[in-house]
Amino acid sequence: MDDLEPMDDFERELQAALARRPAPQHLKRKIMERRWQHAGRSHRMIWLERLAASLILAAVAGGAAFWRHQEEQRRGEEARQQVFTALRIANHALEQMNAQLAEHNRDAQ
Amino acid sequence: MAGAWQPDFEQLVDEHQSMVFSLALRMTGDYGLAEEIAQDVFLELDHHLRKIETPLHALLWLRRVAMSRSADALRRRRVRGIDRWVEMGVEIAETHGSRGEERSSPLADRVERLLATVPEPQRAALVLRYQEDLTPEEIAVALGAPLATVKSHLQRGLKLLRTKAAIHLKEYVRGA
Numbered sequence: 001m002d003d004l005e006p007m008d009d010f011e012r013e014l015q016a017a018l019a020r021r022p023a024p025q026h027l028k029r030k031i032m033e034r035r036w037q038h039a040g041r042s043h044r045m046i047w048l049e050r051l052a053a054s055l056i057l058a059a060v061a062g063g064a065a066f067w068r069h070q071e072e073q074r075r076g077e078e079a080r081q082q083v084f085t086a087l088r089i090a091n092h093a094l095e096q097m098n099a100q101l102a103e104h105n106r107d108a109q
Numbered sequence: 110m111a112g113a114w115q116p117d118f119e120q121l122v123d124e125h126q127s128m129v130f131s132l133a134l135r136m137t138g139d140y141g142l143a144e145e146i147a148q149d150v151f152l153e154l155d156h157h158l159r160k161i162e163t164p165l166h167a168l169l170w171l172r173r174v175a176m177s178r179s180a181d182a183l184r185r186r187r188v189r190g191i192d193r194w195v196e197m198g199v200e201i202a203e204t205h206g207s208r209g210e211e212r213s214s215p216l217a218d219r220v221e222r223l224l225a226t227v228p229e230p231q232r233a234a235l236v237l238r239y240q241e242d243l244t245p246e247e248i249a250v251a252l253g254a255p256l257a258t259v260k261s262h263l264q265r266g267l268k269l270l271r272t273k274a275a276i277h278l279k280e281y282v283r284g285a
Binding site: 010011013014015016017018019020021022023024027028030031032034035038 | 119123127128135151152155214224240242267
């Protein structure tokens with residue numbers, strides 16, 4: 001088929017018969033109605049998405065704060081245990097020293 | 110680009126609703142379905158409006174999507190086992206009036222019904238050629254098909270339509 005080949009009678013009649021048909025009168029109204037409905041739904045969806053994002057963000061932030069609090073508590077407890085250990089060691093050393101002093105005193109008497 | 114064309118959805122509907130509806134109607138042969146397809150196509154355009162750069166881009170986009178959605182609708186109907194073109198013979202179709210649509214002429218009505226009996230790929234090429242006055246190259250772009258395939262569909266479709274018209278429309282058609 002040559003693109004520029006002139007149309008014959010049949011093709012011309014076919015072309016005339018296949019002229020664009022007018023769209024139904026209510027088509028545009030229906031399109032606009034559906035568009036507004038969809039826009040409303042989209043608007044609601046945007047708010048729901050924002051709400052969901054906020055909830056997720058709050059959950060993450062809350063989780064992070066809780067984790068940090070737990071970590072601080074764990075470190076505090078660790079430091080306390082270290083202090084107790086140091087005190088126990090010092091106490092033990094003092095007791096040893098006392099024992100030695102007492103022995104020394106007995107020897108001197 | 111400063112001062113670029115801004116698409117106006119309502120204006121695009123006004124300008125192209127006839128084209129989109131006619132393409133869908135001639136591809137599906139179903140007035141109600143064609144209306145639904147036209148609505149869906151324009152709502153899809155609304156979602157893609159930001160990507161539409163020029164009036165020509167809008168026209169080409171609408172034409173391509175209208176053809177594609179019509180093909181989808183026909184496919185869905187085939188899957189459901191409702192192939193009207195097989196069920197309805199031309200003779201039967203001719204005896205039934207269309208529901209509520211505005212008719213252009215008795216010949217146009219009968220040509221549309223004859224066209225509806227042509228296989229879908231050939232029908233698509235014929236509709237774009239004779240309704241939209243596109244060249245085979247433009248049809249190939251609109252359908253996303255190779256040029257040789259489009260030319261073949263046009264030739265075969267036209268031949269088939271001539272044969273059918275010679276039988277069913279002999280009182281109207283001179284060149285068949």
